[in-house]
Amino acid sequence: MNTESRLCRKALTSLTDHLLSPAWRDPDIGIVHLGIGNFHRAHQAIYTEEAVAGAGGEWGICGVTLQGDVAKRDALAAQEGLYSVVERGPDAERVTVVRILREVLALPYDRAALFARLADPRVRIVSLTVTEKGYCRDGKTGDVDFGHPDIIHDLAHPAEPKTVPGILVAALRERRDNPFTVLSCDNLMHNGAALRQVTCSFANAIDPALGEWIATAVAFPSTMVDRIVPATSDSDRVSAATALAHADALPVPCEPFRQWVIEDCFPAGRPEWELAGAQLVSDVAPFELAKLRMLNGTHSALAYLSMLAGFETIDAAIREPDMHRLIHSMMTYEIIPTLAMPASFDTLAYRDALLSRYANPALKHRCAQIAMDGSQKIPQRLLGAIATRIEAGQPFARLALAIAAWMVFLRGHADDGSHYEIKDPLADRLTSLVAAAGPLPEKRLNALLSMREIFPAELAENLVFQHAVTDALVAIGHGARSAIAQYAR
Numbered sequence: 001m002n003t004e005s006r007l008c009r010k011a012l013t014s015l016t017d018h019l020l021s022p023a024w025r026d027p028d029i030g031i032v033h034l035g036i037g038n039f040h041r042a043h044q045a046i047y048t049e050e051a052v053a054g055a056g057g058e059w060g061i062c063g064v065t066l067q068g069d070v071a072k073r074d075a076l077a078a079q080e081g082l083y084s085v086v087e088r089g090p091d092a093e094r095v096t097v098v099r100i101l102r103e104v105l106a107l108p109y110d111r112a113a114l115f116a117r118l119a120d121p122r123v124r125i126v127s128l129t130v131t132e133k134g135y136c137r138d139g140k141t142g143d144v145d146f147g148h149p150d151i152i153h154d155l156a157h158p159a160e161p162k163t164v165p166g167i168l169v170a171a172l173r174e175r176r177d178n179p180f181t182v183l184s185c186d187n188l189m190h191n192g193a194a195l196r197q198v199t200c201s202f203a204n205a206i207d208p209a210l211g212e213w214i215a216t217a218v219a220f221p222s223t224m225v226d227r228i229v230p231a232t233s234d235s236d237r238v239s240a241a242t243a244l245a246h247a248d249a250l251p252v253p254c255e256p257f258r259q260w261v262i263e264d265c266f267p268a269g270r271p272e273w274e275l276a277g278a279q280l281v282s283d284v285a286p287f288e289l290a291k292l293r294m295l296n297g298t299h300s301a302l303a304y305l306s307m308l309a310g311f312e313t314i315d316a317a318i319r320e321p322d323m324h325r326l327i328h329s330m331m332t333y334e335i336i337p338t339l340a341m342p343a344s345f346d347t348l349a350y351r352d353a354l355l356s357r358y359a360n361p362a363l364k365h366r367c368a369q370i371a372m373d374g375s376q377k378i379p380q381r382l383l384g385a386i387a388t389r390i391e392a393g394q395p396f397a398r399l400a401l402a403i404a405a406w407m408v409f410l411r412g413h414a415d416d417g418s419h420y421e422i423k424d425p426l427a428d429r430l431t432s433l434v435a436a437a438g439p440l441p442e443k444r445l446n447a448l449l450s451m452r453e454i455f456p457a458e459l460a461e462n463l464v465f466q467h468a469v470t471d472a473l474v475a476i477g478h479g480a481r482s483a484i485a486q487y488a489r
């Protein structure tokens with residue numbers, strides 16, 4: 001085995017069994033993707049490669065790292081954009097090589113190249129996976145957060161933007177004759193409309209006519225994206241090298257399951273993603289809500305409880321019988337009743353499929369990865385369901401336990417005393433509020449509920465909500481494992 005040799009296009013002739021799409025001609029670039037992380041490479045990139053393999057079209061992808069990750073850019077460039085996907089099923093592993101990525105750029109270093117791409121009329125879609133915090137959104141208004149330091153920077157230097165709204169507005173200004181479609185692929189409710197609002201509010205602050213034009217002339221379809229994609233580990237590099245007999249510095253691990261539901265609104269055209277199994281629909285909202293609450297909501301619940309109880313990965317956590325019962329009941333009794341799904345959608349089958357996906361022992365999805373950025377995730381994933389339960393006068397103790405687990409998680413150590421880092425754009429404020437409040441449940445609760453960018457006033461001031469979370473905080477005070485057992489009953 002010659003794993004000294006890097007994956008490259010010349011090597012592909014010896015890799016025919018591993019090519020995602022054997023019939024292939026390299027397409028020109030038609031998509032710029034902001035946020036070239038593992039999720040994009042195991043999700044939209046694969047759908048696009050399969051669509052192009054089946055129906056053609058110049059839909060090659062230019063991937064952009066917004067964090068100046070030059071090492072990633074250079075590693076992918078050294079492999080001519082090729083990378084492998086290591087699909088880890090419970091019983092089998094499959095390694096394939098993806099070819100759709102044609103170029104990788106790193107901001108701020110490749111600013112000129114990026115804006116040249118964005119000005120090119122052949123680029124008809126700009127898609128994004130930048131996580132919740134990448135939207136720089138004011139949680140209270142839904143507009144761009146005018147107090148965000150990077151937004152302040154971008155408003156002062158609109159030709160040198162750092163943020164997503166800044167980049168989109170600078171690029172769209174040059175595309176008045178032929179705007180590209182902007183495609184959010186992040187886990188936000190109404191992600192297309194949310195992105196339109198931050199983009200337009202940013203544009204309005206620079207040039208109201210431009211804001212008005214973007215609001216009416218640019219399409220921002222919504223999507224629901226789903227695939228569990230952990231961070232790359234050494235074992236993924238070993239799997240790729242063993243299967244391919246070539247070294248891949250950046251393989252992506254993922255589960256076999258994937259789903260993409262897309263609002264079909266692409267005035268400038270799109271790849272035939274349906275050939276790869278995507279569902280093109282007129283209304284994504286019910287799918288987004290079900291996925292955000294059922295999957296992401298329970299993922300966050302599992303992550304915070306596990307960080308306290310000492311389960312390192314999701315599969316280890318869900319194999320614990322009390323945890324399984326708790327998450328099963330959270331979905332069945334507290335989340336499913338908040339959804340309004342089309343009659344053809346079997347919510348109980350969806351629940352069972354999620355529980356089996358979590359139990360996949362091959363994936364090793366680390367709870368610490370999911371626990372990141374709680375301040376951005378919790379409103380999207382948990383608070384909406386809780387508000388609906390309160391409105392309906394229905395109990396939500398298990399969802400309250402998830403909120404309480406996050407509040408305790410912020411103290412920075414597990415029940416056994418081992419420390420972990422809080423990674424969150426609001427980490428400094430959150431950890432100082434928690435430290436100043438001390439361990440008493442009521443004080444911790446009041447301190448955190450004061451954060452309006454997370455908890456809207458109506459919820460924060462609701463006594464039913466306060467009592468449910470306080471009870472859960474008291475239960476966790478006796479240890480997360482005992483709280484899990486108590487709430488699983």
Ligand code: CS2
Nearest residue numbers: 225226227228296299369370
């Ligand atoms: C996870 C998601 O990291 C997280 O917060 O909940 O990335 C999740 O794995 C994906 O949304 C699955 O589609």
